[in-house]
Amino acid sequence: MNIWAYGELVGAMEAKAREYGISVYEVLERGTSSHCAYHEVEVRRGPRGVVTCPVGGHELHSDLNGALNILRRGSGVLVEGNLKLLSFIVDHSGVAPTNSIASKKGGNAQKPGTYPT
């Protein structure tokens, strides 16, 4: 994607977000996966994408850690508490967490779109 196409994409996302009253902040992603969102120290990615913080000793999935860093950089907010990464599946009905399909609809997470009648 060239710089003009990127600018058009960002502009289109900003315009659509404004329609719904959503604020947009552009955040540089550099270092968001390699630094702890809570302690801002360097972390290393281990097996299955888990990062371990050398300061706090806590573990986070690298995608969640990166998302928390982007949120903090953009809004200044750092989410505290028990965070749980959900798994999502895609089927003809859209995208949904596997937990919601299995528990709320009584569906089969292994066979998306299959629900008891």
Ligand SMILES: [Zn+2]
């Ligand atoms: Zn940490």
